[in-house]
Amino acid sequence: MRVISLCPSNTEIMEYLGLTDLLVGVDDFSDWPECVKSLPQLGPDLSIDLDMVEELKPDLVLASLSVPGMEKNVEGLIQRNIPHIILNPQSLADIENDLIATANALNMPERGKEAASQFCKRLDDIKQKGSKAAHKPKLYWEWWPKPVFTPGSINWLTEVSEAAGAENVFKDVELASVQTDWDDVKSRNPDFLCIAWVGVRKQKIKKDLITNRPGWNELDAVRNDRILILEEELYCRPSPRLLDGLEKLYGLIHD
Known part of the structure; x- marks a missing residue:
């Protein structure tokens, strides 16, 4: 073949x-x-x-x-x-x-x-571990910064979040991909910022591009330095490699 x-x-x-x-x-x-x-x-x-x-x-x-x-x-x-x-x-x-x-x-x-x-x-196996997590942190996933796109409820990253014992802060929006703005993200005050820009290698994303946004220094995630710059190839592609990303995420969000 x-x-x-x-x-x-x-x-x-x-x-x-x-x-x-x-x-x-x-x-x-x-x-x-x-x-x-x-x-x-x-x-x-x-x-x-x-x-x-x-x-x-x-x-x-x-x-x-x-x-x-x-x-x-x-x-x-x-x-x-x-x-x-x-x-x-x-x-x-x-x-x-x-x-x-x-x-x-x-x-x-x-x-x-x-x-x-x-x-x-x-x-x-990873869902079993996630279900036993004492605390379920709130995650903000960012696919693209300008305009801001984040996954909604009809998306594998909402499932990945739940399997890892966490919660996507935009899971209430019944869309696969949500166009929003930084003020909306700020109002949801996530515990972690999960940055995985589609098509952009993580090495090219500098943390200050995130922390310098207006008012974001007030976010718990920024104050606690819980900004995760992640490999887009492990989170943005609907393939079995999402399980590699899931296992990595579990280790990053549960101390």
């Missing part, structure tokens, strides 16, 4: 299934595991070069709708009659199901069941 992945989360699902060796091309942003960087790169996930995709003669393309704008790729695949499946994970259960769906599409159903089982067990 010759497989192409059009976004990082799909590429990571292939690795979790132990099938990375089937990949013959990936989008420009797929960077894990390291070996995929040597594969043909087919453009950014919102502007895939479908001519290149066609030239690689894939048996299956893993398309996605996890980011607005990806519909264009799917329309192009349909027009060219390129075999594909579409993943659109919004929750941890969706990721579990995508492991099964991807393996089924590759005619390896047992591989999918096994991977999904391991995913569930690992998630349950």
Whole structure:
């Protein structure tokens, strides 16, 4: 089987299934595991070069709708009659199901069941620890600073927060992604600021960009130096790597 992945989360699902060796091309942003960087790169996930995709003669393309704008790729695949499946994970259960769906599409159903089982067990283990936490800190997640975007209730980071024995301060907003402002964040007074800007490496985010915001020196999280600059690749991509991020988060928020 010759497989192409059009976004990082799909590429990571292939690795979790132990099938990375089937990949013959990936989008420009797929960077894990390291070996995929040597594969043909087919453009950014919102502007895939479908001519290149066609030239690689894939048996299956893993398309996605996890980011607005990806519909264009799917329309192009349909027009060219390129075999594909579409993943659109919004929750941890969706990721579990995508492991099964991807393996089924590759005619390896047992591989999918096994991977999904391991995913569930690992998630349950950390949930057990999180449920025993004496204190459930309030977390503010920041995906983007200008304008401010944060995950709402219909988002895997709300689930990740709860599994880690914490609470997303925007879980009351019934959206996947919430555009808000710094005054609203300040009024919710979170215990931790969890900064993971989409597409930005953590090394490029300086803490003073956060602490210098008007009035934010009054936040408990700032006063107590509870500002977590996190790896966006462990929190912003709907893939099994969210469990790596979850385990790391648990260790950071529970002293």
